[in-house]
Amino acid sequence: MTRLRRDPRAERTAIQVAGAARPRYDRTARRSSSGSGRPRRDPRAERAGQRVVGEARPRFDLSQVIRVEGPVIADTQPRATTAPAPPKILIVEDPAFLVAVVPDAPGGRLSAHDRQVLGAARALAGREGAVALLTLGACEGPGPAGADRWIRLDDGTEAYDPAGRAARIAAALNGLKPRHILFPESLDGGDLARRVAVRMGEPLFTNAEVVAANGLVRPAKGRRVEQRIAPGLLTTVAPDAVADYAGPPREARPVAVETEAASPAKLRILAAARVPADPATVPLALAEFVASAGNGITDLDTFRTLVAALRATPGASRVLCDAGLMPRHTQVGASGTVLAATCYFALGISGAPQHLQGVAGCEHVVAVNTDLHAAMIERAGLAIVQDAQIVMPALLRLLAQETGETP
Amino acid sequence: MKIAVLLSAGRHPVSGAAVLPRMEAQAIRLAAGLGEAIGLHAGPDAAAVREALGLGLARIEHVAIPEGGDPVPALIARLAALAPDLVLAGRRGQGGAESGIVPYALADALDLLLIPDVIAVTSGDGAGTLTLDQSLGRGALRRVSLRGPVLATVHPDAPPPLAYAYGRARRGSIDGLGSAPTLTAGPDMAVEERPYRRRPKLVKGAPTGGSAAERLKAATGESGSAAKGRLLVEPDPEEAAREILAYLRQIGVLAASSGASSDASTPTP
Numbered sequence: 001m002t003r004l005r006r007d008p009r010a011e012r013t014a015i016q017v018a019g020a021a022r023p024r025y026d027r028t029a030r031r032s033s034s035g036s037g038r039p040r041r042d043p044r045a046e047r048a049g050q051r052v053v054g055e056a057r058p059r060f061d062l063s064q065v066i067r068v069e070g071p072v073i074a075d076t077q078p079r080a081t082t083a084p085a086p087p088k089i090l091i092v093e094d095p096a097f098l099v100a101v102v103p104d105a106p107g108g109r110l111s112a113h114d115r116q117v118l119g120a121a122r123a124l125a126g127r128e129g130a131v132a133l134l135t136l137g138a139c140e141g142p143g144p145a146g147a148d149r150w151i152r153l154d155d156g157t158e159a160y161d162p163a164g165r166a167a168r169i170a171a172a173l174n175g176l177k178p179r180h181i182l183f184p185e186s187l188d189g190g191d192l193a194r195r196v197a198v199r200m201g202e203p204l205f206t207n208a209e210v211v212a213a214n215g216l217v218r219p220a221k222g223r224r225v226e227q228r229i230a231p232g233l234l235t236t237v238a239p240d241a242v243a244d245y246a247g248p249p250r251e252a253r254p255v256a257v258e259t260e261a262a263s264p265a266k267l268r269i270l271a272a273a274r275v276p277a278d279p280a281t282v283p284l285a286l287a288e289f290v291a292s293a294g295n296g297i298t299d300l301d302t303f304r305t306l307v308a309a310l311r312a313t314p315g316a317s318r319v320l321c322d323a324g325l326m327p328r329h330t331q332v333g334a335s336g337t338v339l340a341a342t343c344y345f346a347l348g349i350s351g352a353p354q355h356l357q358g359v360a361g362c363e364h365v366v367a368v369n370t371d372l373h374a375a376m377i378e379r380a381g382l383a384i385v386q387d388a389q390i391v392m393p394a395l396l397r398l399l400a401q402e403t404g405e406t407p
Numbered sequence: 408m409k410i411a412v413l414l415s416a417g418r419h420p421v422s423g424a425a426v427l428p429r430m431e432a433q434a435i436r437l438a439a440g441l442g443e444a445i446g447l448h449a450g451p452d453a454a455a456v457r458e459a460l461g462l463g464l465a466r467i468e469h470v471a472i473p474e475g476g477d478p479v480p481a482l483i484a485r486l487a488a489l490a491p492d493l494v495l496a497g498r499r500g501q502g503g504a505e506s507g508i509v510p511y512a513l514a515d516a517l518d519l520l521l522i523p524d525v526i527a528v529t530s531g532d533g534a535g536t537l538t539l540d541q542s543l544g545r546g547a548l549r550r551v552s553l554r555g556p557v558l559a560t561v562h563p564d565a566p567p568p569l570a571y572a573y574g575r576a577r578r579g580s581i582d583g584l585g586s587a588p589t590l591t592a593g594p595d596m597a598v599e600e601r602p603y604r605r606r607p608k609l610v611k612g613a614p615t616g617g618s619a620a621e622r623l624k625a626a627t628g629e630s631g632s633a634a635k636g637r638l639l640v641e642p643d644p645e646e647a648a649r650e651i652l653a654y655l656r657q658i659g660v661l662a663a664s665s666g667a668s669s670d671a672s673t674p675t676p
């Protein structure tokens with residue numbers, strides 16, 4: 001009358017799944033042989049059974065109650081991830097109204113500020129409206145940034161003629177008849193917006209920090225008050241105030257507008273030449289591209305040659321400045337300069353919090369460091385774990401080779 | 408050369424006290440390097456711009472307009488009579504709507520050439536020509552030579568204003584020019600005013616939707632460029648150099664060389 005004695009070890013080896021590197025056990029097998037006889041629920045498998053296939057985001061059909069009796073192990077195997085389907089392009093066929101955006105698009109690329117303005121325009125357009133991007137010359141990727149229509153005026157002459165440019169854009173806008181027109185409140189965009197406003201004889205709501213269909217808000221009187229208004233025709237949008245468009249890409253259908261040919265203005269501008277900033281002397285806070293040396297760099301002469309060859313502005317970590325190896329005004333960080341650069345190139349810098357504070361605003365970071373676990377490596381968009389002392393000469397060689405190839 | 412500097416009644420951004428806006432003080436300095444300049448103010452009270460006398464102007468003309476009136480017609484009338492070769496203004500006012508539209512309205516009405524964001528003015532080689540340095544941001548400039556008359560707005564990167572001199576302020580004079588006949592209201596927008604509310608700063612790369620965990624990640628810099636960053640461990644130095652240059656070209660901070668491979672110059676989508 002004795003009950004069979006259980007041997008847990010033997011039971012476990014019986015249900016061990018063969019082949020797995022880590023010991024794994026199929027506990028569903030056990031219940032068929034022993035136990036209370038009541039099927040054991042497996043919530044995970046049930047959940048997986050409810051999953052709607054073929055969607056990138058997990059979606060579940062909760063109306064289905066599935067009792068999965070099969071072995072659990074089969075489900076926990078990594079499933080082949082289906083390649084994400086190309087995102088659907090949103091099309092607004094017959095918009096109720098248009099929201100026009102005139103970006104700066106320096107060099108044919110939308111700037112971060114332009115993208116924010118497109119995001120603001122998208123918020124104003126809502127479901128019924130369409131966002132029309134109006135550019136002079138080429139522009140990259142208007143669709144993903146949120147444009148439904150794209151009006152491309154030809155570039156015109158290269159000569160600096162802001163009044164003529166404003167006249168052509170105003171003429172195109174008159175042809176387009178949008179409900180709202182948005183500009184970035186940048187140096188160029190702000191100038192253009194004011195010229196267009198004066199030309200159209202319409203009031204301009206400048207430097208809007210909130211853009212929504214129910215109202216625009218701007219600071220005034222030295223930021224002591226804010227002014228709110230229902231969206232009007234002309235608005236400029238402050239930088240870093242409105243989020244980019246984040247939805248699926250839009251169509252950016254090319255549209256043509258007829259504009260009467262502007263009469264050539266009297267040419268009073270005799271010459272205009274761009275004088276690029278000298279990266280060696282531009283203040284660190286204004287620099288576009290900063291290359292910085294830290295305590296990991298011992299060969300500062302090579303570093304200086306490299307900085308000149310890359311046409312970057314030199315920076316340094318506090319250790320080098322304290323040691324007198326680099327001038328104090330090159331110090332990047334909390335007690336140095338906070339950068340507004342597009343790209344930061346850190347050589348042999350560990351990335352102390354005080355240093356990273358100075359780099360917080362940089363969009364792209366490239367780091368070279370021997371330590372895989374340095375904070376700078378973690379922050380970087382391109383991180384290279386290698387001795388900076390040998391990467392610097394390699395960079396110089398490569399640059400010299402390229403200039404040698406192209407005389 | 409006849410120079411007019413447009414002076415507005417500003418308010419200090421912190422204390423709210425009446426001051427001359429800094430950019431107009433910088434404009435006075437730019438004018439002082441070129442010749443005799445007069446100030447021009449349209450407003451209810453000339454005392455608002457008295458400070459400009461101490462900063463380098465010898466004479467200010469004041470056109471009285473009623474409180475809340477539009478200064479543009481009064482300024483247009485006076486500037487048309489003066490016909491200066493160079494008009495300097497601030498790029499934005501200070502303490503009002505700060506829209507910076509006044510210079511544009513003047514340039515349009517008087518058919519003046521308008522050059523914004525100027526940081527230096529020198530007289531050019533030919534008679535009646537000027538060379539202006541215009542700030543393009545990040546230390547870059549555009550050097551524009553032109554034939555006047557021109558209206559230029561001053562950028563904050565221009566040289567700092569002259570020091571205030573008490574004696575000069577005592578010697579200078581403010582001439583009232585009578586008042587503009589009628590009250591013309593400015594281009595009015597029905598604005599509703601309330602105390603300023605600071606809004607949270609936009610976190611770069613933060614998803615607008617997404618879970619709280621994702622937003623936290625974005626705020627602490629763990630997502631964005633760091634999350635999708637490339638990591639090369641112990642690469643060949645030549646390989647590392649190629650990667651770095653390709654990356655720098657891709658984001659557009661390094662000029663592409665024609666010898667560079669084609670994938671290096673393709674921009675990010």
Ligand SMILES: Cc1cc2nc3c(=O)[nH]c(=O)nc-3n(C[C@H](O)[C@H](O)[C@H](O)COP(=O)(O)OP(=O)(O)OC[C@H]3O[C@@H](n4cnc5c(N)ncnc54)[C@H](O)[C@@H]3O)c2cc1C
Pocket residue numbers: 293294295296297316317318319320331332333334335336337347348349350351352353354355358368369370371374386387388389
């Ligand atoms: C109040 C306060 C304010 C501060 N303010 C600032 C500030 O404004 N700016 C600032 O920079 N610091 C500041 N600091 C100092 C900061 O805390 C760090 O000490 C400093 O940033 C470290 O500099 P580093 O990364 O160059 O040096 P280290 O921390 O010594 O790092 C050197 C790095 O180089 C790497 N390395 C070594 N050899 C090589 C090689 N051959 N090739 C590649 N990599 C190599 C190492 O792995 C290491 O990661 C401040 C500190 C305090 C207390």
Ligand SMILES: Nc1ncnc2c1ncn2[C@@H]1O[C@H](COP(=O)(O)O)[C@@H](O)[C@H]1O
Pocket residue numbers: 413414415416428431447448449450478482495496497498499500501503504505506507508509510
């Ligand atoms: N009432 C005024 N009198 C003279 N100049 C003015 C007046 N208002 C504005 N300005 C000029 O126009 C610039 C821009 O002002 P605003 O358009 O008010 O931002 C100012 O910096 C001044 O140079």
